[in-house]
Amino acid sequence: AQIPIAIVPAGTGNALALQYNLLSVRDAADKILRGHPTPLDVLHVTQQHSTTCCINIAGWGAATDINITAEKLRCLGRSRYSVAALLQILNPPVRSASITLDDRSIDGPFLFAVACNTRFAGHRMLLAPDAHCDDGLLDVLLLRPTSRWNLLKVFHGIADGSHRNLPGIEYLQGRSITIRTSSPDPLNLDGEISGTTPITATVLPAALRLLT
Incomplete structure (x- = not known):
């Protein structure tokens, strides 16, 4: 039988802890003592020369x-993510990619693609409002090229999840996503820069059990 694990919100963003409303060490301790095991999906990530797993996002x-820029601005504390996002809005790089979500092909220029297992990412960013960690599905956000004004609204809307209905955003669900680019691009796995494209991320349903 799987041994259940527990989480303690001691990181910068605490995305997984927020998913289960664990806002303090006291909350975490209560779940460790009195919580019930809950299935937790995991993302199995395959890259060109390696495989790994993550829980929050790919x-x-x-x-x-934004993550790369924010790492260079650590002197700004948690506000570094907002500053990094603003810099991205001022000069948004457009990239081409070939994306496959299950049996669906989606090509063209994009500003970003994110496969989410949790609702939150980064510092309390409600990136995927409909995401559940036990449904066997990825919530996938694609952002197409758009105006700087709309891009500002998108990044502002991520704070409360209102971005999903803005122009340029595609909000999809699937069990496996593959991203291919003409040259290797760096990837963000659970907030860490890890590897490059091409990448395939596939849900492993109920791979872990979490005390909640």
Whole structure:
């Protein structure tokens, strides 16, 4: 039988902890003592020369660029993510990719593609409002090239999830996503820069059990 694991919100964003409303060490301790095992999906990530797993997100494009820039701005504390996003809005790089979501092919220019297992990413960004960690599905956000004004609204809307209905955003669901690019692009796996495209991320349903 699987041994259940517990989480303690001690990171920067605490995306998985937020998913289960674990806002403090006291909340986490309560779940460790009195919680019930809950199925937790995991993303199995295959890259050209390696495989790994992650729990929150697998991101490409601006989702990676912002993280790289934010790492250079650690002196700004948590506000570094907002500053990094603003810099991205001022000069948004457009990339071409071939994306396959299950049996659906989606090609063209994008600003980002993010496969989410959790609702939250980064520092309290409600990136995928409909995401559940136990449904066997990825919630996938694609952002097409758009105006700087609309891009500002998208990044502002991520704070409360209102971005999903804005122009340029495609919100999809599937069990497996593949991203191919003409040259290797860096990837964001659970907030860490890890590997490059091409990438395939596939849901492993109920791979873990979490005390909630």
